Amino acid sequence: MLPFRSHLSLAAAALVFVLPVVAAMVIGGAWVGIIAVVVGFVVLDVAFIPPYGTLTVGSGQNWVALVAYVAVVLLVAKVVSRLQQLRADAARNATDSRRLLELSELLVADKPVSEMLGVVASSVLGAFDLETVALLLPSEETGYLEVVASVGVTLQGESLERLMPAPGTPASLTGSVVAGALLRQIPLAAAGRPVGLLVLRGRALDVHDRALLATYANHAALAIERAQLRHQALRADLLQEVDAWRAALVGTVAHDLRTPLASIKVAVSDLREPGIVLADAARRELLETIEEQTDRLTRLVSTVLDLWRLEAGARRPKRESVVVEDLIDEAAALVDSTLDASRLRKVIAPNLPPAEVDPTLIAQALANLLENASRHSPPGREILVEAMRRRGSPDAIELAVSDSGPGVPPEQRELIFDLFHRGAGGGRAGLGLAIAKAFVEAHGGRVGVGVSRAGGARFVLTLPATSGPSRELPSEEKVFS
Amino acid sequence: MTKVLVVDDDPALLRALRIGLEARGFEVMVAHNGAEGLSRASQAIPDLIVLDLGLPDVDGVEVCRRLRQWTEVPVIVLSALDSEDRKVLALDSGADDYVTKPFGMHELEARLRVALRHAAARNPAAAVSSLTVGPVHVDLAARVVEVGQAPIELTAREFDLLAYLARNAGKVCTHRSILREVWGPGYGNETHYLRVYASRLRRKLGDEAGPLLRTNPGVGYQLVDERPAPSRS
Numbered sequence: 001m002l003p004f005r006s007h008l009s010l011a012a013a014a015l016v017f018v019l020p021v022v023a024a025m026v027i028g029g030a031w032v033g034i035i036a037v038v039v040g041f042v043v044l045d046v047a048f049i050p051p052y053g054t055l056t057v058g059s060g061q062n063w064v065a066l067v068a069y070v071a072v073v074l075l076v077a078k079v080v081s082r083l084q085q086l087r088a089d090a091a092r093n094a095t096d097s098r099r100l101l102e103l104s105e106l107l108v109a110d111k112p113v114s115e116m117l118g119v120v121a122s123s124v125l126g127a128f129d130l131e132t133v134a135l136l137l138p139s140e141e142t143g144y145l146e147v148v149a150s151v152g153v154t155l156q157g158e159s160l161e162r163l164m165p166a167p168g169t170p171a172s173l174t175g176s177v178v179a180g181a182l183l184r185q186i187p188l189a190a191a192g193r194p195v196g197l198l199v200l201r202g203r204a205l206d207v208h209d210r211a212l213l214a215t216y217a218n219h220a221a222l223a224i225e226r227a228q229l230r231h232q233a234l235r236a237d238l239l240q241e242v243d244a245w246r247a248a249l250v251g252t253v254a255h256d257l258r259t260p261l262a263s264i265k266v267a268v269s270d271l272r273e274p275g276i277v278l279a280d281a282a283r284r285e286l287l288e289t290i291e292e293q294t295d296r297l298t299r300l301v302s303t304v305l306d307l308w309r310l311e312a313g314a315r316r317p318k319r320e321s322v323v324v325e326d327l328i329d330e331a332a333a334l335v336d337s338t339l340d341a342s343r344l345r346k347v348i349a350p351n352l353p354p355a356e357v358d359p360t361l362i363a364q365a366l367a368n369l370l371e372n373a374s375r376h377s378p379p380g381r382e383i384l385v386e387a388m389r390r391r392g393s394p395d396a397i398e399l400a401v402s403d404s405g406p407g408v409p410p411e412q413r414e415l416i417f418d419l420f421h422r423g424a425g426g427g428r429a430g431l432g433l434a435i436a437k438a439f440v441e442a443h444g445g446r447v448g449v450g451v452s453r454a455g456g457a458r459f460v461l462t463l464p465a466t467s468g469p470s471r472e473l474p475s476e477e478k479v480f481s
Numbered sequence: 482m483t484k485v486l487v488v489d490d491d492p493a494l495l496r497a498l499r500i501g502l503e504a505r506g507f508e509v510m511v512a513h514n515g516a517e518g519l520s521r522a523s524q525a526i527p528d529l530i531v532l533d534l535g536l537p538d539v540d541g542v543e544v545c546r547r548l549r550q551w552t553e554v555p556v557i558v559l560s561a562l563d564s565e566d567r568k569v570l571a572l573d574s575g576a577d578d579y580v581t582k583p584f585g586m587h588e589l590e591a592r593l594r595v596a597l598r599h600a601a602a603r604n605p606a607a608a609v610s611s612l613t614v615g616p617v618h619v620d621l622a623a624r625v626v627e628v629g630q631a632p633i634e635l636t637a638r639e640f641d642l643l644a645y646l647a648r649n650a651g652k653v654c655t656h657r658s659i660l661r662e663v664w665g666p667g668y669g670n671e672t673h674y675l676r677v678y679a680s681r682l683r684r685k686l687g688d689e690a691g692p693l694l695r696t697n698p699g700v701g702y703q704l705v706d707e708r709p710a711p712s713r714s
Contacts, residue, residue, distance in 0.1 A: 255535070258561050262582040263493040269585035270501040282500045289497050296493075338492075 005048055010062050013048045014069035022076050030081045037073045044069065096212050099127045103219055113227040117149035120220040125151045127216065128209055130202030137196040137224065145197060153201070186213065188221035195224045252431050253304055260293035260300070267293075292337035299334060300431070303364055307435050310361075310442050317358035317442050321466040324348060324355055324387045324397060331366035339374040343381070349388040353465040355397050357443050362463065365439040365447075368432035369401040369459045376405030377456065384452070390462060396445075399461040402452035413449050436461075482508040483597065486527035488518035488544070489559065490537050498531070501586040507593075515539030519547055522554070529597055531589070532576070533559045534567050542570045549575035555596035555652075559584075569655055569700055577652045578703070595705060599651025612647040615693055615706030617686060619647045633685050638663065642678050643686075646694070646704040655701035675702065 005013070017040045025033030045055050049062050057063055106119040117135050125133040134150040184205070186198040198217055205213065267286040270276060278286070309315030325348055332344055355362070366385075373383045381404045390396035408416055417437040436459075437447045445462045452458035485507045487498050492513070499509045510525055512518035515536045522530060530548065534541035545556055556576045560568040568579050577596045580589055610622040618627045624640055626633050635643065641663045646654060656675055660668035668674075679702060683689055695703040 255561060258582055259491055260493070262559075262561075262584070263491065263497050265583035266494065266497040266501055266586055266589075269587060270497065270504065273587060276501075276504045278500070278504050282504065286497060286500055289493050293493050 002047060005052075008048070010044075010048055010065040011068075014044060014065050017044055017069065018072055018076075021073050022080070025077050025080045029084060030077065033073075033077045033080065037070065037077070040073070041066065041070065092208070096127075099123065100212075100215060100219070103216065107219060107223040113224075113231065114148065116223055116227055117220075118151070120216075120223060121149045122151045124198070124200070124213075124216050124220075128200070128202070128205065128213065130200050132199070132201040134199040135196060135220070135224075136199060148196075186217045188217055188224065190221040190225035193225075195221050195228070249431075252434070253300075256300055256431050257297065260296045263293045264290050264297075295337050299364075299367075303368075303435055304431070306361065306364070307431075307438055310438060317361055317439075319356050319358055319443070321354040322357055322359045322362075324352055324399070327355065327357075327359060327363055327366060328385050328387065328399075330359065330363040331370055334363060334367035335371050335374070339370055339383070343374070343383050344370070345382055345384050347384065347386045349386075352387055352389065352397065353467070356464045356466040361439040361442065362461075365436035365461065366399060366401070368436040369461070372432050372459070373401050373403035373405070373457070377403040378405070381454075389465070395465050395467055397463045397465045399463065400458055402454065402458040403456040404452065404454035405456040407451055407455060408449050408457045416449065417447060482506065483529065484508045484510065484525065484527040485529050485531060485593070486510045486512065486518065486521055486525065487531045488512045488515065488536065488541075489531075489533040490514055490535070491533075494533075498586075498589075502590075505586075505590055515541070515544045518544055522548060522552070526552075527554060529593055529600075530554055530556045531559060531593075532556055532571075534571060535561060540567070542567050542574055545571050545574040545576050553600070555600040557589075557592055557596055565699075569657075572653050572655045572700065573657055579653065579700075595651045602650070612644075612650070614647050614650045614704050617643075617647070617693065619644055628686055635682075635685060639678060639682055639685070643682060643704075646702060650704045650706070653697055653701055653703045657701075659701065 021033065021036040021040045024036035028036075042055070044066065045057060046053060049057055049066075051058070057066065103120070103123045106123070107116060111119070117137075121133045121135050124130070130152065132150065132152040132154070134147050136145040137148045138144065139146045184200045186200070187194055188196040188198055198220060200213075267289045270278065271283065271286055306315060310317075325346065328346055328348075332339070332341055370383065370385075377383060384400075384402040386398075386400040386402070388398050388400075390398045417433050433447075440447050440461050440463070443464060445464065447462075448460050450458045450460065483506075485502055487495060487502070487509060488511075489495050489498070490513055495511045495513070499511060502509045510521055510527060512521045515538050518530070518532065518536075519539075521527075532541050532544055536544070541558060545558070548554065548556060555578075556571075558568060558571045558576045558579045559582055560571075560579050561582045568581075572579065577600070578592050580592055611618065611620045613619075616629045620626070621644060626635055626640065626643060642659065645659060645662050656672045657669045659675060660671055664671070664674065679694060679696065683694055686693060688694055693704065693706065695705055697703060
């Protein structure tokens with residue numbers, strides 16, 4: 001414009017100068033705008049107001065033009081900065097809403113509590129650009145606050161000590177003791193009940209941040225409460241299941257204990273009744289009954305104790321390499337009072353590897369199957385025990401007990417191993433099968449039932465075989481406990 | 482000789498019961514399950530049946546029900562603690578008495594004798610106009626009750642209750658069956674009525690200690706003219 005300055009009026013030049021200054025303001029913001037106003041003012045004065053090259057303004061007309069220029073530009077600057085403020089607020093609000101939405105989406109997802117708490121902490125960390133965010137919840141056992149989720153720089157030393165009072169000092173959720181200037185604690189409360197503490201370390205937060213932080217805190221509190229309620233509900237369900245299981249076990253044990261007691265009581269009351277004359281044979285039979293039933297009781301009690309120890313985790317199977325035939329003989333010895341050994345036929349596959357099992361538990365499991373077979377077979381009929389390698393898996397041995405009883409209908413084949421199962425007549429199948437299943441499964445094995453060749457039931461146990469060099473040992477050299 | 486059929490799935494108990502009952506002069510037959518029990522009962526016509534409630538095939542209550550369709554033979558059920566609830570059902574279905582396991586032979590024998598004697602007395606029951614249970618004489622036609630020759634005053638309901646129990650003397654009558662028969666078909670759960678009436682009857686019969694009108698807690702009442710042997714547990 002310089003070449004034309006003699007032809008241009010100062011008003012026109014000032015008007016032209018408004019354009020770049022406003023542009024600079026819109027693009028660069030308030031500070032760039034103010035610099036542009038000053039630069040524009042100086043250039044206008046130096047270059048377009050005679051005398052040129054000096055800051056002298058000269059005539060009153062020039063003053064009017066300059067003042068008008070500054071007034072217009074300042075008004076524009078005011079409007080522009082207001083607009084920019086609104087735009088920035090809108091952008092910030094949009095970001096906040098998006099983050100809250102993301103947080104709430106993460107919180108409603110079906111996640112374990114610990115993961116959910118991690119999500120809360122990291123989203124607070126991201127939203128407020130902090131150094132550390134930690135969540136503290138009261139511990140279920142002690143009731144003291146504990147760090148359950150922490151992101152960013154790990155809290156340690158004094159900050160941690162301030163947050164978590166030493167044992168003996170009850171933790172306060174509602175207090176807001178700030179340890180160090182940068183450590184901020186936000187109590188989390190849901191339904192009027194304190195649920196935890198949110199701890200932030202990092203930059204100072206303004207009013208807007210604090211309002212947003214309150215929203216985050218409420219979200220976190222609700223999520224924690226929901227997770228705790230869910231946890232409680234799950235635990236209640238589990239407890240109910242355990243209770244039902246225990247009740248079934250107690251009921252079955254009571255029934256199985258009372259059955260031998262009934263025979264013993266009848267036999268004893270016969271023997272000691274003064275007016276009753278018993279033949280020697282009858283007397284002997286009663287004494288036999290008492291002995292058998294006492295053995296049955298003893299075995300039942302020790303088996304139930306083993307079962308309880310297994311269930312409680314106090315007893316682990318003591319595995320050793322056991323020759324399968326010895327297992328069968330041991331099982332037969334356990335039931336010799338109720339099962340005549342001559343009824344038992346053993347078929348053992350050649351070159352069968354020893355089983356890698358706890359002999360006490362597995363002999364008992366097998367004895368229960370034998371007892372079950374003898375109870376359901378017609379008197380005197382053969383009971384077949386087979387042992388073979390499992391087809392297709394060389395590391396597994398199958399033991400099968402077949403009877404010629406009425407068999408198990410297909411729809412009952414899963415149920416009969418269940419403690420809760422009641423037989424067709426309303427009587428319980430008894431503990432025997434449930435115990436056999438528990439003992440075999442403790443070895444990683446399986447129990448199933450099918451149809452025997454005689455049309456009765458065929459119970460099959462799958463057991464782990466001993467692998468490696470011990471397989472080559474002849475059975476005579478093995479030592480058993 | 483009195484024939485007793487014992488139905489139980491436990492061979493050891495069957496054996497002990499057989500020896501004990503035979504030593505007491507009974508002829509004993511055994512059955513190992515409900516189906517065998519029903520068929521033996523129809524073939525051998527026992528004088529009394531001892532029936533376990535926890536049978537492997539047919540429920541003891543159902544065996545009772547099927548027996549009652551064709552025979553009035555006395556049935557004594559053996560109940561364990563886990564079949565307590567079904568004991569009442571069995572009595573409702575026609576069983577005469579029950580014994581809870583474990584029991585002594587002495588107790589069982591006493592129950593058998595009571596059931597047999599009352600069954601024998603009950604047989605011509607349809608025709609009788611008067612009943613005698615121990616010291617109590619009930620004249621059904623004249624609606625008069627005498628205890629040891631001395632007449633006693635009873636309300637109509639008290640008389641009906643006593644008459645029903647006397648007709649079923651020796652048998653355990655369940656709350657439900659008494660309420661239905663004496664109060665009417667709409668009744669069945671009002672056991673508190675029975676408590677009140679039973680205590681009034683006992684007072685009027687001079688039977689406060691209860692050897693005559695026996696209470697079976699949770700089950701019902703039984704009119705007995707001799708006290709069954711106490712359980713030796």
